[in-house]
Amino acid sequence: MAGRVVRRRWLRHPAQTIVVGFAAAILVGTALLMLPVASTGAGGTDFVTALFTSTSAVCVTGLVVVDTGTYWSAFGEVVILALIQLGGLGIMTFASVVGLLISRRMGLRTRLSAAAETKAVGLADIRKVVTGVVKVSLLVEAAVALVLGLRFWLAYDESPGRAAYLGVFHSISAFNNAGFALWADSLIGYVTDPWVCVPIALAVIFGGLGFPVWFELRREIRRPKVWSMHTKMTISVTVGLLVLGTVFMTASEWSNPDTLGAFSAPQRVFVGFFHAVMPRTAGFNSLDVGAMNDSTLLGTVVLMFIGGGSAGTAGGIKVTTFILLFFVIYAEVRGESRVNAFDRQVDDRVIRQALTVALLSVGAVVGSTLLLMSLTGLPLGPVLFEATSAFATVGLSTGITYDLPTSADLVLVGLMFLGRLGPITLVSALALRERRRHYELPEGRPIIG
Amino acid sequence: MAGRVVRRRWLRHPAQTIVVGFAAAILVGTALLMLPVASTGAGGTDFVTALFTSTSAVCVTGLVVVDTGTYWSAFGEVVILALIQLGGLGIMTFASVVGLLISRRMGLRTRLSAAAETKAVGLADIRKVVTGVVKVSLLVEAAVALVLGLRFWLAYDESPGRAAYLGVFHSISAFNNAGFALWADSLIGYVTDPWVCVPIALAVIFGGLGFPVWFELRREIRRPKVWSMHTKMTISVTVGLLVLGTVFMTASEWSNPDTLGAFSAPQRVFVGFFHAVMPRTAGFNSLDVGAMNDSTLLGTVVLMFIGGGSAGTAGGIKVTTFILLFFVIYAEVRGESRVNAFDRQVDDRVIRQALTVALLSVGAVVGSTLLLMSLTGLPLGPVLFEATSAFATVGLSTGITYDLPTSADLVLVGLMFLGRLGPITLVSALALRERRRHYELPEGRPIIG
Numbered sequence: 098m099a100g101r102v103v104r105r106r107w108l109r110h111p112a113q114t115i116v117v118g119f120a121a122a123i124l125v126g127t128a129l130l131m132l133p134v135a136s137t138g139a140g141g142t143d144f145v146t147a148l149f150t151s152t153s154a155v156c157v158t159g160l161v162v163v164d165t166g167t168y169w170s171a172f173g174e175v176v177i178l179a180l181i182q183l184g185g186l187g188i189m190t191f192a193s194v195v196g197l198l199i200s201r202r203m204g205l206r207t208r209l210s211a212a213a214e215t216k217a218v219g220l221a222d223i224r225k226v227v228t229g230v231v232k233v234s235l236l237v238e239a240a241v242a243l244v245l246g247l248r249f250w251l252a253y254d255e256s257p258g259r260a261a262y263l264g265v266f267h268s269i270s271a272f273n274n275a276g277f278a279l280w281a282d283s284l285i286g287y288v289t290d291p292w293v294c295v296p297i298a299l300a301v302i303f304g305g306l307g308f309p310v311w312f313e314l315r316r317e318i319r320r321p322k323v324w325s326m327h328t329k330m331t332i333s334v335t336v337g338l339l340v341l342g343t344v345f346m347t348a349s350e351w352s353n354p355d356t357l358g359a360f361s362a363p364q365r366v367f368v369g370f371f372h373a374v375m376p377r378t379a380g381f382n383s384l385d386v387g388a389m390n391d392s393t394l395l396g397t398v399v400l401m402f403i404g405g406g407s408a409g410t411a412g413g414i415k416v417t418t419f420i421l422l423f424f425v426i427y428a429e430v431r432g433e434s435r436v437n438a439f440d441r442q443v444d445d446r447v448i449r450q451a452l453t454v455a456l457l458s459v460g461a462v463v464g465s466t467l468l469l470m471s472l473t474g475l476p477l478g479p480v481l482f483e484a485t486s487a488f489a490t491v492g493l494s495t496g497i498t499y500d501l502p503t504s505a506d507l508v509l510v511g512l513m514f515l516g517r518l519g520p521i522t523l524v525s526a527l528a529l530r531e532r533r534r535h536y537e538l539p540e541g542r543p544i545i546g
Numbered sequence: 547m548a549g550r551v552v553r554r555r556w557l558r559h560p561a562q563t564i565v566v567g568f569a570a571a572i573l574v575g576t577a578l579l580m581l582p583v584a585s586t587g588a589g590g591t592d593f594v595t596a597l598f599t600s601t602s603a604v605c606v607t608g609l610v611v612v613d614t615g616t617y618w619s620a621f622g623e624v625v626i627l628a629l630i631q632l633g634g635l636g637i638m639t640f641a642s643v644v645g646l647l648i649s650r651r652m653g654l655r656t657r658l659s660a661a662a663e664t665k666a667v668g669l670a671d672i673r674k675v676v677t678g679v680v681k682v683s684l685l686v687e688a689a690v691a692l693v694l695g696l697r698f699w700l701a702y703d704e705s706p707g708r709a710a711y712l713g714v715f716h717s718i719s720a721f722n723n724a725g726f727a728l729w730a731d732s733l734i735g736y737v738t739d740p741w742v743c744v745p746i747a748l749a750v751i752f753g754g755l756g757f758p759v760w761f762e763l764r765r766e767i768r769r770p771k772v773w774s775m776h777t778k779m780t781i782s783v784t785v786g787l788l789v790l791g792t793v794f795m796t797a798s799e800w801s802n803p804d805t806l807g808a809f810s811a812p813q814r815v816f817v818g819f820f821h822a823v824m825p826r827t828a829g830f831n832s833l834d835v836g837a838m839n840d841s842t843l844l845g846t847v848v849l850m851f852i853g854g855g856s857a858g859t860a861g862g863i864k865v866t867t868f869i870l871l872f873f874v875i876y877a878e879v880r881g882e883s884r885v886n887a888f889d890r891q892v893d894d895r896v897i898r899q900a901l902t903v904a905l906l907s908v909g910a911v912v913g914s915t916l917l918l919m920s921l922t923g924l925p926l927g928p929v930l931f932e933a934t935s936a937f938a939t940v941g942l943s944t945g946i947t948y949d950l951p952t953s954a955d956l957v958l959v960g961l962m963f964l965g966r967l968g969p970i971t972l973v974s975a976l977a978l979r980e981r982r983r984h985y986e987l988p989e990g991r992p993i994i995g
């Protein structure tokens with residue numbers, strides 16, 4: 098069932114395809130959002146505001162220059178929701194297909210297909226990936242929407258229709274790690290409500306694991322030992338970062354009267370957990386980010402930069418990229434000649450890809466922070482936070498987004514686009530050029546970027 | 547003349563030796579500075595102030611918690627000067643010997659010795675390195691001291707004795723990249739005086755090139771083509787960073803009335819050049835660092851983090867470490883299977899060492915910034931600046947050093963020590979464990995850390 102071998106242009110140049118596709122979606126979204134019917138005020142929306150919002154939606158970032166719930170009409174909100182869903186499906190499908198292509202090229206057997214012998218990727222494979230991605234997305238989104246809708250209807254006196262709409266909107270926004278909310282203060286109004294925060298956090302975490310992990314979990318959830326290196330890495334780093342992040346957030350904001358200080362001890366841990374989930378890379382907030390300590394913000398920057406799993410809806414350099422660099426250091430410090438991780442050795446090319454993605458990402462964030470500081474005159478803390486949030490498609494902000502000059506808005510637009518597509522297109526371009534080589538030992542091949 | 551092979555403990559464990567040696571020097575310096583005779587005020591100096599100053603001197607950092615020129619007596623100043631000279635000679639000698647050991651172990655012919663066949667390092671080699679380092683140091687320091695002394699005597703009405711003392715102090719402080727100055731405002735009083743600023747800048751740059759580069763330049767200054775990869779890298783990156791840094795500093799502060807804005811256009815370029823030299827990693831300042839734009843400070847942080855050349859008096863991750871990472875990215879983006887630089891291929895182990903040094907350094911700076919922010923409550927900008935300055939042994943400050951709590955002082959003490967000895971001891975520990983391998987092509991071996 099490997100099917101007809103696809104020799105079409107878009108598979109030979111996948112990076113070009115996704116860049117053009119995303120750019121087209123953003124421009125169509127911009128045009129739609131500029132229509133007078135898309136906003137509640139009189140007249141249409143200006144180009145930069147529409148472009149910013151459309152880019153933020155397609156790149157599932159969630160930074161906003163106008164309040165989503167009041168500025169846009171129902172039509173505008175549905176456009177945004179459609180752009181989020183399109184952007185989320187697009188990046189997941191693309192990244193999964195690229196992962197499949199890379200595995201095939203390297204002659205690796207993966208669980209995404211039984212026919213590891215075939216080196217080409219067929220239409221049947223792609224169809225399988227696309228239907229798989231769509232199925233999982235709709236299933237998770239429906240479940241979360243149901244819980245949220247019931248909660249908004251029963252506990253917050255919303256009409257059934259409005260509650261359903263709120264449920265669907267925030268479920269899609271959460272699963273796709275978009276972080277758009279219809280309340281001006283995001284989820285601050287629901288900070289201690291587990292029926293709202295838990296489903297959203299679970300959708301965010303699940304969306305951020307990525308398709309290859311879902312696919313493997315579905316088949317082998319009871320047998321962690323047979324998981325691929327990629328799945329083992331993604332799961333363990335995700336769990337590790339959630340635990341560490343919760344401890345850090347809770348401890349760092351514990352006695353801040355403007356954030357966690359207002360709550361009981363168990364509530365502080367609960368909210369701390371929520372704010373350990375959101376930087377990776379959903380971008381909802383149930384606390385005022387602008388009121389957090391500077392050290393909390395720096396810790397959040399680190400979590401945002403790392404991001405979530407590959408081939409999911411999360412952004413950042415990805416947990417596999419991050420942890421690979423740790424394994425390199427570990428191997429080096431121990432004097433090993435090969436880098437091993439989870440009982441597999443890691444190819445030097447993969448290490449160099451991880452290094453390339455991480456360093457170019459650092460360069461993008463530092464460079465754009467410098468540029469944004471000189472454009473705005475704002476201090477380092479909030480600007481670094483904003484740049485990292487845009488690059489890692491997180492959407493958290495200390496609150497400066499509303500008041501930025503147009504030039505800074507355009508820098509953020511570029512950064513969101515670069516952050517969403519840069520790492521994955523870079524890795525696909527790098528990896529698909531590799532010649533097949535012979536390995537003396539079985540090799541694990543985590544997806545980078 | 548490879549001489550008697552040294553099998554002594556300190557050559558088998560060079561990292562332990564240098565750590566113990568530096569710690570001992572710091573403690574002796576602390577004790578001397580605590581003596582009542584060392585300070586101008588009544589009674590002795592408290593332990594933390596003496597420890598901070600001694601660490602800053604031995605690690606040639608230049609951060610100060612008390613004003614050097616007024617707080618310490620002549621005796622105290624001479625102690626500081628001796629600690630600087632000792633620290634500078636110590637790090638240069640140690641790093642050069644380690645570089646020699648590594649080259650020998652890897653079977654590489656280096657210009658430091660004609661006998662590449664001998665794998666062991668003899669006492670004769672070490673004597674050669676030590677006398678070479680001492681000779682170069684004294685020669686450069688004497689020349690710079692002469693120019694500075696004459697200038698202070700002839701143009702600033704200092705007595706001949708005082709002028710000579712000022713010349714010697716700042717010459718030693720400059721060549722060793724220490725950045726200690728006897729004026730509370732560092733070199734702000736001499737901002738446009740080329741007879742003060744140029745000799746100091748040249749001493750700083752020269753000291754920062756490192757012994758292996760001096761050694762090679764002395765023999766082959768007219769034949770750049772035969773230079774080793776290490777020398778080519780160090781020279782070209784140094785020149786590149788000086789040019790880029792000058793452009794950046796000058797442009798970024800051009801119209802800031804509190805810094806460059808006060809000067810004529812040519813003066814702005816001159817002062818911009820001086821402030822492109824100082825972050826790498828001397829730490830004198832002729833402008834008020836605290837009055838600089840936040841974007842200038844971030845650019846300075848980047849320059850400080852990169853630092854200067856290996857086996858010299860500069861700190862930071864070193865220019866070779868920095869540029870190697872660029873070559874890795876370049877090779878990866880071009881799809882090369884090997885990393886080539888300056889007509890040599892770079893071994894994968896060297897790349898991993900560079901990566902290890904760079905990532906652990908990022909971790910140290912980010913981690914200590916987090917810690918310092920939670921200890922002081924100060925915002926990200928000045929704290930990141932201070933932590934990078936301490937780690938890279940630069941000594942520039944936005945002015946917060948004087949008012950830090952004791953806990954933060956101790957963090958900075960640790961950071962200066964770690965930054966001075968961490969990269970080089972790490973690399974020596976890593977590299978000296980390497981087994982000798984056979985290479986199919988000639989290989990360049992830049993010194994990392």
Ligand SMILES: [K+]
Nearest residue numbers: 158274275491
């Ligand atoms: K997001």
Ligand SMILES: [K+]
Nearest residue numbers: 607723724940
């Ligand atoms: K210094």
